[in-house]
Amino acid sequence: MTTDATVFVVDDDQAMRTSLQWLIESTGLSVQTYESADVFLASHYPGRPGCLLLDVRMPGMSGLELQGYLMRQGYRLPVILITGHGDVAMAVKAMKAGAVDFIEKPFHDEDLLRSIRNALEFDQKHRASRSAKADIAMRLAELTPREHEVMAMVTDGKSNREIAAALGVSSKTVEAHRARVMEKMRAESLAELVRMALLVAVDSPL
Missing domain, CATH: 1.10.10.10 (Winged helix-like DNA-binding domain superfamily/Winged helix DNA-binding domain)
Structure with missing residues (x-):
């Protein structure tokens, strides 16, 4: 797995952000946290390897709305949704729209970490595929x-x-x-x- 990958956490709950950051960093991964979708969009630049961990329900732009916005902009960062019991139907719909997984609250740490590892592997493989396609396109030209x-x-x-x-x-x-x-x-x-x-x-x- 690439060592420069970052897990981007967007959650309006400060305690949850702190807990997630500690958990993910304990595995040696890099983490960046954001209190809202707007803050994330203001500081994130496309092309960075990693995955996006989103809370479904947030004030302002929700996790689902952020996912949809990124899809429309052509960003292909793998998305994992954190959902409450009442959000499962929405999370399933989001997966059909491109999210790679959803984790229900309360969740086991290892389940979340396994999902993150899978998302990072997914991102790495797709970046390699996009790089290969670009190389072939240059030869075709x-x-x-x-x-x-x-x-x-x-x-x-x-x-x-x-x-x-x-x-x-x-x-x-x-x-x-x-x-x-x-x-x-x-x-x-x-x-x-x-x-x-x-x-x-x-x-x-x-």
């Missing part, structure tokens, strides 16, 4: 329009002969384009090229 066509057909399972017929060129020309695609994409095999194409085709923001 080096391809010519014709090389893009050839790559699309190659990764769709078309043979050189089929590609040549579709493009109205010789098989030898297709082989040359294909070789340049493999070189520019730095793909060691057709399977690796297909994996690259599938990764960048996934409809999720960087």
Whole structure:
């Protein structure tokens, strides 16, 4: 797990913030606490690795409203909701909207810590995926329009002969384009090229 990850705690209850900070820091993780969603938004900058621990009910912008705002802004920080008994239905709805977990009060410390570890692992994997997608996108930008066509057909399972017929060129020309695609994409095999194409085709923001 990345060592520079931070657990961001947003809760209007000072005693709860202090308790959560002590608990999470006892595991060696970095913690930052905020008394409201507005304070969090005023000081947080996008791109920081970690996860967000939100109380569902807070004065002003609620935890659910903060989650929705961050989603609309394109921030993908994993969200864990802390809920009371009456908030469970809302928490389930929030999970369907992208939250990774919800913890009911009163909760066991280990349950919360397990949820935090899972959220941080989720964040780390998705950051690695976004980085890989950005790298592949840069390689794709080096391809010519014709090389893009050839790559699309190659990764769709078309043979050189089929590609040549579709493009109205010789098989030898297709082989040359294909070789340049493999070189520019730095793909060691057709399977690796297909994996690259599938990764960048996934409809999720960087």
